[in-house]
Amino acid sequence: MRIEASFHDSARPSRWTLLLLFVLTVAPIRAQERFRRSPPFPNPLPKLALPAIRSTVLSNGLGLSVVQKENHPLVNLNLIIMAGESASPDELPGVATFTARMLDKGLLDISANRIHETIESYGGSFSAEVHQDYTIFSLSFLENYLDDALDLLSRMVREPLFNRREIDNVQRVLFYDIEYKMRDPEFIAKHVLYKILFKDHPYKKMAIDNDAFKNFNRRHLTTFYNTYYKPNNAHLILVGKLNLAAATRKISRHFSTWSRGEVKRAIMPPPKDLESTRICFVNQPKAKDTAILIGFTVPSINSADAFPLIVLNQVLGGTPNSRLFMNLRESKGYAYYAFSSVDLFKNCGLFTLRSRVRPEVSYAAIRESLREIERIVNLPIPNHELEQAKSYLIGNFPLTIHSMSSFINRISTIRAYNLSEAFWNQYYENIMLINSGTVFQTARRTLGKNAVVMIVGDIYTISDQLRDFQVEVYDPHGDLQYIINKGAVE
């Protein structure tokens, strides 16, 4: 509209003058702006040139990895302890989480408040995160406080106090934290799914109930600490201006007094396959919508299936352009959203399909999700669809390490699982190598199995839709309440 607006109608021009004017003015503009009609071609994909991860092992067994970043006046440190929630004793799930939370809660001569204040005075921040297989402590600060910060971190790791008053505080915080999360139907679905899918497997301990913490005492925490918090069971990652040699000197100075010790590692068999697909329910009276979570156990991050699974997930439900969203939301209008995700760990992985749907179409949404799985297990993915998924993953990869924390967390995962360059500088090539055949093989092997279908919603709206199935009804903590047999209507 606006381009033509520059054409002024002067005093009564003849038809020919108009045509001439058109040819001289409008037509050339149109012609030269033909490029606006269709999307431009991209440039060739640049080669990935991420900074190298250089590693060494200190004399006490502490692993050290350094990534040099110029123009980066902050130092980012991640300390990985190679023990996560799966290492908690079976009768005490949550000990790993609780122990990790105690590290910044005081030393013999420094109170918890003082630790926080000191970290803040370094322009710093500190956090702890407990995963299935490992625990990460993250500390970032201004580079001119490097020695002070290393000294503090080293003391926090070597001599945490586990003081009674702080234990009570952490107990209270964790209790409310989990209670708050339990308001979210998706959290409940994942919580119960873990308990069913990983029934006899250590990963089950990731589902921590809020009453888990009430019986913990100092001894439980110190036992866990003394068993796993050893330099030969830890790895430090440093991102900043320092190179490996300089970093090794600094880290040795502050961490060499941390003495090594024997760490026993339990052998973890992979999770058992389910005998049948199970429909499991958690009742949330008057819920406005239904949360659906379908879960499969899949091979570990170190298996050859890792990259095919990443591509498979992308095709099935990685983004709004993927199959699940296009089917359940765009085509059928059942769901507010429908995605899938794949989380790969040391011993195995978890593949989930998650959606939030209108209660009256809960069953229809489950049926469509299972059909999508059936389709991907039985029919190879067409090439154009596969290529689209791969180009998304390649384009998106730098965004997954864009922020300060996601950058160092990716390096931490690589070190924690001992991953190759395939997850760093060779990522593009490894995605490109995946073809329809490999994905098809992986899909058959991993998703052609029985699954747990978790439904969180109002049972009175939904049970009728499920009368053709046996439905196990659980409470939000994962305790079986009762079973609705096939054909029975509530």
Added chain:
Amino acid sequence: MKRLPAIVVVLCFLTSPVFSVQEAPSLTFPVSGFTLKNGLHVILAQDNSLPLVTVAIAYRVGSINESRGKTGLAHMLENLMFQGSRHIAPMQHVSFIHKIGGTMNAATTEDKTLFYQTIPSHQLVLALWLEADRMMSLRLESSSIIRVKQSLLDEIRNRKERDPFLACSLYFDRMLFPDESYHHPVFGKESDIRMVTIEDARRFYSQYYGPNNAVLCISGSFDDDEIIPQIKKYFETIPPIKQIPPPSISVHENPPGGREEIYEDYMIPLPGFYLGYRIASPLHEDFYPLVLIEYILLHGMSSRLQSRLIRRERSAFRLSGGIDIKKDLAAFRIFVQNNNEATKELARRSIQSELNNMRNFPIPDREFDKIKSMFIADFIKQYYTSEDKALRLINTYLLKNKIEDPSQELAKYLAVTPATIVGIMNRYFGRDQFSLDLKRK
């Protein structure tokens, strides 16, 4: 013919002798700025550390440009910008960006409407094509207006249901900013949104969405030789807007005097209160110490109010707030939620005692050093990713009409002394206090 780029500045953080204890970190990054023939201002900030680029574009239009009875129009236009333009189908902008692995977002404030996407760098031109097309030829049809209206009304209803404090927060906003242009929330009044016509949207678009009312920032990895010709190709032939209308309602220069009110609502789950002060404009030199005051009071677990109210006394279970900027006006607000009326009174007294203390005694050196370290670290983080950098550069440019050297900006904060803080505390946190007491009906 003007030769481009007109200005190229290299900005860097310098170690300056102003700081005795706190040394500003040395960090350099290139930034250049120039204006196209049609008035579009362009900011370029190159950083090749990752193969990513952020393309951000801001239009100088927001809720203060809306006239009476037309509230929510600016926010609606933000949404309509995704409903297709001459060569792009409705929502295709979003799917183009998603398909290549990028992320995108948009936002409307009182004085600007912002669109940005972070994408793999080899796809940079795609974003230029998409942004240029909707700047030049947005398709405004009744069907898209109906669709957007419905989704905006749903969104407002959801927000009201989800956030029991939304209504009182907006009420407090009106106490602090009584000027009529701030009397409505950015998302608009529901009754006005229902009445918006396609002509309103078309008029608004043609009045404000032009190159001479916009700033484009490209930050991240790009080819130096390629970028300027590409920007010119896609943007320079877009005709400028002839006359950009100023906001229809003028803003009072002088801040209003303080007020105390009680707000009763059945939605309010627990007792609480707002406390606020009108403070200097972000363009005023007092703004630098005011930002540090925000840190002293509220940032981090060891800040004065957090440590006293949350950790020591447990008189509050939620405490938030800070500086709230609306174009060139600003206020300092504190929001406290308590368990009961008794702890509410305690929290109120404790805040007053902390403010009093800061009005009368200079902040100890050690605490002030901590504040400055925290500030420097946060300041650096604002320039960390290409997206952070683009948004920061655009916001600063819109506010100050120039690219500000971050090292000089940082120096102004670090030059603040404990004595300045005392003076500023007395100037802005003395009389003229606004408070809103929240009670459940």
